[in-house]
Amino acid sequence: MKKIHQYMRPLFTKYLALPSDAVHELPRITMIGQIHAYIENHKGISVFTDTELRLRTINGYIQLTGNSFVLKLMLPEEVLLEGKISDVKFIPEKE
DSSP states (O other): OHHHHHHHHHHHHHHSOOOHHHHTTOOEEEEETTTEEEEESOOEEEEEOSSEEEEEETTEEEEEEEEEEEEEEEETTEEEEEEEEEEEEEEEOOO
16 A cells, blocks of 8 residues: 555646645745744654754654744644744654
């Protein structure tokens, strides 16, 4: 079944004009300067402090570091972070 999904995903994006981030369950990060980050398609919060936010994704983790972090919005697959963001990293899942 998994092979069928892997084969069908490119067809969905090409012929049905679906966005690739939605079909592949990839995270989407929208940033406004260094003060806001809106992250969609995550799988949950792993770490949250006033200096770090780490979110699980389908391929590993997204880590945002900085200071004065506040979660302004938290939904099952969306997060709005406010603060001074100094770094964004993608950390692959260990296999």
